[in-house]
Amino acid sequence: MKIEAIDLFYVALPDITRTADGTQDSLVVRVRTDNGLEGWGECDASPLVSMTAYVMPMSHSNIINIREALIGETIDSPEDVVRLRARAGEFGLDIQQLDHAVAGADIAMWDVLGKHVGEPVWRLIGHKASYKKLPYASVLFGDNPAETRAIATSIAERKFRAAKFGWGPMGRGSLGDDIALVQAARDGLGQDAKLMVDAGIIWGDDVDAAYERAVAFADLGVVWLEEPLRTEEVGAYKALSDRVRADGVQIGIAGGEGADFYRSADDMMTNAGLDFVQIDVGRIGGITEAKRVADRAHELGIQYVNHTFKSHLSVAASIHVFAGIEEFDLIEYPAGDSPLVLGLTAPTGIFRDSEGFVQASDKPGLGVEVNLGAIHEYQRHVKIEIDGEVLFESAQP
Amino acid sequence: MKIEAIDLFYVALPDITRTADGTQDSLVVRVRTDNGLEGWGECDASPLVSMTAYVMPMSHSNIINIREALIGETIDSPEDVVRLRARAGEFGLDIQQLDHAVAGADIAMWDVLGKHVGEPVWRLIGHKASYKKLPYASVLFGDNPAETRAIATSIAERKFRAAKFGWGPMGRGSLGDDIALVQAARDGLGQDAKLMVDAGIIWGDDVDAAYERAVAFADLGVVWLEEPLRTEEVGAYKALSDRVRADGVQIGIAGGEGADFYRSADDMMTNAGLDFVQIDVGRIGGITEAKRVADRAHELGIQYVNHTFKSHLSVAASIHVFAGIEEFDLIEYPAGDSPLVLGLTAPTGIFRDSEGFVQASDKPGLGVEVNLGAIHEYQRHVKIEIDGEVLFESAQP
Numbered sequence: 001m002k003i004e005a006i007d008l009f010y011v012a013l014p015d016i017t018r019t020a021d022g023t024q025d026s027l028v029v030r031v032r033t034d035n036g037l038e039g040w041g042e043c044d045a046s047p048l049v050s051m052t053a054y055v056m057p058m059s060h061s062n063i064i065n066i067r068e069a070l071i072g073e074t075i076d077s078p079e080d081v082v083r084l085r086a087r088a089g090e091f092g093l094d095i096q097q098l099d100h101a102v103a104g105a106d107i108a109m110w111d112v113l114g115k116h117v118g119e120p121v122w123r124l125i126g127h128k129a130s131y132k133k134l135p136y137a138s139v140l141f142g143d144n145p146a147e148t149r150a151i152a153t154s155i156a157e158r159k160f161r162a163a164k165f166g167w168g169p170m171g172r173g174s175l176g177d178d179i180a181l182v183q184a185a186r187d188g189l190g191q192d193a194k195l196m197v198d199a200g201i202i203w204g205d206d207v208d209a210a211y212e213r214a215v216a217f218a219d220l221g222v223v224w225l226e227e228p229l230r231t232e233e234v235g236a237y238k239a240l241s242d243r244v245r246a247d248g249v250q251i252g253i254a255g256g257e258g259a260d261f262y263r264s265a266d267d268m269m270t271n272a273g274l275d276f277v278q279i280d281v282g283r284i285g286g287i288t289e290a291k292r293v294a295d296r297a298h299e300l301g302i303q304y305v306n307h308t309f310k311s312h313l314s315v316a317a318s319i320h321v322f323a324g325i326e327e328f329d330l331i332e333y334p335a336g337d338s339p340l341v342l343g344l345t346a347p348t349g350i351f352r353d354s355e356g357f358v359q360a361s362d363k364p365g366l367g368v369e370v371n372l373g374a375i376h377e378y379q380r381h382v383k384i385e386i387d388g389e390v391l392f393e394s395a396q397p
Numbered sequence: 398m399k400i401e402a403i404d405l406f407y408v409a410l411p412d413i414t415r416t417a418d419g420t421q422d423s424l425v426v427r428v429r430t431d432n433g434l435e436g437w438g439e440c441d442a443s444p445l446v447s448m449t450a451y452v453m454p455m456s457h458s459n460i461i462n463i464r465e466a467l468i469g470e471t472i473d474s475p476e477d478v479v480r481l482r483a484r485a486g487e488f489g490l491d492i493q494q495l496d497h498a499v500a501g502a503d504i505a506m507w508d509v510l511g512k513h514v515g516e517p518v519w520r521l522i523g524h525k526a527s528y529k530k531l532p533y534a535s536v537l538f539g540d541n542p543a544e545t546r547a548i549a550t551s552i553a554e555r556k557f558r559a560a561k562f563g564w565g566p567m568g569r570g571s572l573g574d575d576i577a578l579v580q581a582a583r584d585g586l587g588q589d590a591k592l593m594v595d596a597g598i599i600w601g602d603d604v605d606a607a608y609e610r611a612v613a614f615a616d617l618g619v620v621w622l623e624e625p626l627r628t629e630e631v632g633a634y635k636a637l638s639d640r641v642r643a644d645g646v647q648i649g650i651a652g653g654e655g656a657d658f659y660r661s662a663d664d665m666m667t668n669a670g671l672d673f674v675q676i677d678v679g680r681i682g683g684i685t686e687a688k689r690v691a692d693r694a695h696e697l698g699i700q701y702v703n704h705t706f707k708s709h710l711s712v713a714a715s716i717h718v719f720a721g722i723e724e725f726d727l728i729e730y731p732a733g734d735s736p737l738v739l740g741l742t743a744p745t746g747i748f749r750d751s752e753g754f755v756q757a758s759d760k761p762g763l764g765v766e767v768n769l770g771a772i773h774e775y776q777r778h779v780k781i782e783i784d785g786e787v788l789f790e791s792a793q794p
Contacts, residue, residue, distance in 0.1 A: 018458045022491075025456050046460045046492050048453035048783075049446060056445035057777075059422050061415045061564075063443045093598075094419075095443050096657045096680070097494035167458075201490075232660035260493045263629035267664050283493070380454075383782040386445075 001033040001116060002074055003084075006067050006105060008054055009397060010047040011340060011378035020140060020167035020200060022309035023338035027051060028375060029104030030397070031112050033075070039112025040370045042313040042344075044282035045100035051382060053092065053101035055392040062093040066102050070109075076116070078124045081109045085288040099261045099285035106286020107317045107366070114365030120320070121367075122360045125291050127324025132357035134162055135333035136196060138309060141168030145184035152188025155335065161356050162330065163189055166198025166226065171209075179216050186220050194330075196254070198226040205233040207240045214244050214251050224252035224276050231258030234272045241273025252276050256293075257307035259284055265293045269302055278332070280307040281317045290321045294328065304328045311344035315358075316366040319350060323360040331358060343374045372397045398430040398513060399471055400481075403464050403502060405451055406794060407444040408737065408775035417537060417564035417597060419706035420735035424448060425772060426501030427794070428509050430472065436509025437767045439710040439741075441679035442497035448779060450489065450498035452789040459490040463499055467506075473513070475521045478506045482685040496658045496682035503683020504714045504763070511762030517717070518764075519757045522688050524721025529754035531559055532730035533593060535706065538565030542581035549585025552732065558753050559727065560586055563595025563623070568606075576613050583617050591727075593651070595623040602630040604637045611641050611648050621649035621673050628655030631669045638670025649673050653690075654704035656681055662690045666697055675729070677704040678714045687718045691725065701725045708741035713763040716747060720757040728755060740771045769794045 012025035027047035031039045043050050054066045069091035073084055085106050092098035110121045122130050137160040142148040148165065155163045165185045170178055186195055197217055203209040210228035217225055229236050241253045252275035259265035260283055269277050277297050281290040290306075297304040305328070306318035315333060322328040333350075334341045342349055348368040350358050361367035375397040384392045409422035424444035428436045440447050451463045466488035470481055482503050489495035507518045519527050534557040539545040545562065552560045562582045567575055583592055594614055600606040607625035614622055626633050638650045649672035656662035657680055666674050674694050678687040687703075694701040702725070703715035712730065719725040730747075731738045739746055745765040747755050758764035772794040781789045 012454070012456075016455050016457065018455065018461075020458050022457055025454075044491075046450070046453050046456055046494075048781075049449045049492060049494050052446045052449050053443070056443050057409070057422075058413050058415065059409075059443055060413070060419055061417045064415075093655075094441075094680075095446060095494075096497040097443075097446050097492075100493040232658065232663075234660060234664075258490075261629065263631060263664070264661070266629075267631075267660070267668075271664075271668070283491075381782075381784050383780075384445075385778075385780040387778050 001035045001037065001076060002072060003031055003070050004034045005032040006030070006054065006070060007032065007395065008051050009375050010051060010380045010382055010394065011375055012380050013338065013340065013378065021336060021338070023334055023336055023341050026310055026340060026344070027104060028313070028344070028370065029108050031105060031108040033112055037112050037115050039108035039110070039115065039365065040313060041104035041107025041111065041286070041317065042282055042310055043100055043104040044280050044310050044314065048382065049097050050101035051392065053095055053097045055384070057386065063095055064091040066092060066105060070105060075109060075113055078113070081113055082288055084109060085286060100283050103282045103284065103286040106288050107281065110287050111365040118364050120360060120362050121287065121365060122320040122323035125287060125320065130323040130360040131326045132359045133319060133329055133331040134356065135331050135352060135358050136160070136162035136164050136194060137335035138164045138332045139335055141165045141170055141181055143169060145180045148181050149184040149188040152185045156189050156193065159356060160335065162194035164196035164198055164332065167200040170199055171202030175212055175216065178213055182217055182220050182222065194223050195221060196223050196226060199228045201227050201230045203228050204230050205236045207236050210240050211243055215249055218249050218251040222251055224254040226254040226278065227257065231255065234267060237272035237274070254278055261285060262289050262292055266296060269297060269300055274302055276303045276305050278305045278307040281321055282310060282314050287317055287321055294322045294325060298325055305330050306332050308332045309334055311340050312342060312349040312368055313345050313370060315350045316368045319358065319360045320366065333358070340378065344371060345369060346371045346374065398432045398434065398473060399469060400428055400467050401431045402429040403427070403451065403467060404429065404792065405448050406772050407448060407777045407779055407791065408772055409777050410735065410737065410775065418733060418735070420731055420733055420738050423707055423737060423741070424501060425710070425741070425767065426505050428502060428505035430509055434509050434512050436505035436507070436512065436762065437710060438501035438504025438508065438683070438714065439679055439707055440497055440501040441677050441707050441711065445779065446494055447498035448789065450492055450494045452781070454783065460492055461488040463489060463502060467502060472506060472510055475510070478510055479685055481506060482683060497680050500679045500681065500683040503685050504678065507684045508762040515761050517757060517759050518684065518762060519717040519720035522684060522717065527720040527757040528723045529756045530716060530726055530728040531753065532728050532749060532755050533557065533559035533561050533591060534732035535561045535729045536732055538562045538567055538578055540566060542577045545578050546581040546585040549582045553586050553590065556753060557590070557732065559591035561593035561595055561729065564597040567596055568599030572609055572613065575610055579614050579617050579619065591620050592618060593620050593623060596625045598624045598627045600625050601627050602633045604633050607637050608640055612646050615646050615648040619648055621651040623651040623675065624654065628652065631664060634669035634671070651675055658682060659686050659689055663693060666694060666699055671699055673700045673702050675702045675704040678718055679707060679711050684714055684718055691719045691722060695722055702727055703729050705729045706731055708737050709739060709746040709765055710742050710767060712747045713765045716755065716757045717763065737775065741768060742766060743768045743771065
């Protein structure tokens with residue numbers, strides 16, 4: 001079959017708040033083929049910036065938009081998807097936003113290919129099985145310990161067996177303030193739940209500040225300390241990891257969501273001493289590139305975890321990436337209350353079974369369907385004109 | 398003084414050709430302050446994609462546009478520029494295009510600060526002197542050896558003492574074809590001129606193919622082989638560099654233009670075995686970040702060279718970055734015939750002296766002025782609407 005059209009839908013809540021909550025808007029990408037099939041994908045990125053990477057005018061042979069690279073091309077096999085993903089990368093070699101933007105098309109190509117050949121994406125990308133994963137509720141810290149405890153309690157009531165708290169006041173006060181936040185999360189969750197902490201790069205390149213927290217949080221049974229430092233501070237990460245290991249501190253160091261392309265993740269895995277590498281399939285350029293990272297992590301003995309703070313379309317795309325690697329047993333699972341998280345794919349989704357686990361399905365493609373009503377309700381209408389001619393205009397789904 | 402406005406000008410030739418010629422369009426950025434001063438910068442990036450990074454709606458606390466980060470902020474010292482560059486990075490933490498886009502504003506902030514305090518940029522960023530550099534004419538290979546020789550002859554007639562040929566047919570035919578191209582360039586330039594070859598990442602991750610060319614080109618007195626491999630193939634670069642050194646092949650390995658942010662350049666310098674690191678000030682996020690790379694290269698004994706394939710606004714920004722490091726004695730110098738190269742800053746520019754050298758000037762700021770007439774002539778009028786409201790519209794300069 002041939003790719004006939006690539007449609008772009010910018011959806012957003014009416015009011016966007018200045019918190020680290022990525023579920024307030026989205027860029028949803030649809031690939032349509034000449035035999036009437038549709039595949040869907042989602043980018044974790046600025047919707048407007050990424051849209052322009054699909055439609056902007058050519059600057060030269062290395063700045064050509066994604067639509068130009070993909071429309072009209074043949075897609076009948078996994079090799080075709082890999083080839084087309086690479087083609088988009090060549091056409092957009094000098095577009096920095098390329099990886100964030102093309103992620104949606106890459107995911108949509110895998111979805112539509114799965115529907116075409118009647119296979120789930122995990123099998124198309126080479127996995128032999130789809131193992132169950134334990135979802136951890138991914139939420140932001142409350143503004144203080146009391147609020148954080150209330151959030152944790154509600155997560156426990158929703159029967160999550162694992163949770164990650166991040167951003168908010170973490171690292172903005174004293175060491176004692178940070179411990180009180182994590183203690184409150186632990187108290188609300190209970191002693192048996194897995195608890196992870198996402199520091200949101202708050203200590204920059206300050207290894208001592210991060211180390212102090214690692215020691216204190218280990219005492220509260222925290223599985224990993226995530227993004228204590230800025231992504232680019234690879235040397236500082238290594239110093240932190242080495243010190244944590246040398247001193248026998250029982251906590252993992254996690255990072256990698258800031259990796260926008262394969263080599264950046266590989267750099268983190270090779271040079272930063274990570275225990276967990278967290279990859280966003282909607283940032284790193286899609287399933288094709290995320291799978292490369294998962295395979296490399298497996299070789300290196302680093303646990304691959306998804307980074308996902310979007311809808312269940314992204315949760316689905318994420319779980320296929322590492323479905324077949326049994327040791328990679330945790331999955332980030334957005335648990336806030338944005339109507340986009342569950343609504344974008346309602347009534348389908350990646351739902352927990354009776355024991356609280358989730359699994360990539362055997363259905364063709366990603367195994368979830370996009371809810372056109374949600375796109376209709378939340379879509380922002382974008383119109384871009386250059387010299388009076390319409391370059392792009394949003395259409396109804 | 399305070400930043401009062403940031404203006405964006407997308408300029409382009411009427412017809413854009415599908416060659417690797419980056420001088421066909423540009424995004425020019427103007428920063429205006431409340432005391433009536435103006436600073437100018439230029440991005441080497443897709444103009445439309447980068448424009449949206451300045452104006453797009455907030456997605457959450459880590460996707461906030463560059464205008465929001467900078468307008469209204471105080472800028473009176475070099476520390477202010479560094480602080481504001483970092484602020485734009487924090488606001489746009491999850492905008493992949495951030496570095497490409499903010500480069501223009503960063504350059505413009507250094508320019509306006511220089512005008513404000515009456516100092517050239519090279520002094521503001523910590524250099525003690527401005528040394529002369531030898532410009533190498535940077536051109537594309539012709540479609541065959543005869544055309545390449547003609548281009549080289551015309552460069553020699555224009556009294557360039559160094560030249561770099563790149564892209565075009567290089568690597569698309571046999572080893573013999575590649576040698577014939579380089580031989581033609583050498584014949585046209587003469588034996589005394591420095592000659593560099595830019596392979597345009599043509600051999601991907603094929604170390605053997607790159608090594609064969611390195612050996613052959615060394616015999617033709619080529620100073621460096623640039624981007625023989627894809628930027629992300631850091632391990633393959635290291636294998637190539639190690640082999641070239643072990644066998645005593647007299648040619649340098651160059652790369653780095655694909656580094657979109659500091660750590661990517663640091664990764665190349667630390668792990669790829671480069672002899673020359675080539676940084677585009679208009680891609681890596683401006684003078685602030687490029688200077689960090691130059692300092693790190695100096696520490697590591699790697700020669701920093703600019704990558705510049707835009708106008709003399711970018712040539713000026715580039716030369717300030719490494720003006721004070723005498724060993725960094727070569728500067729890439731666009732030498733094609735696009736009217737934007739010289740026209741955008743006419744009648745000012747970075748011009749060769751009687752011995753063929755160029756130098757960052759002592760004038761305040763960058764030392765070149767933007768030609769408003771050229772912007773008027775080549776500007777593309779962009780209008781972006783969301784839900785019927787105008788988010789951005791191009792204005793006359």
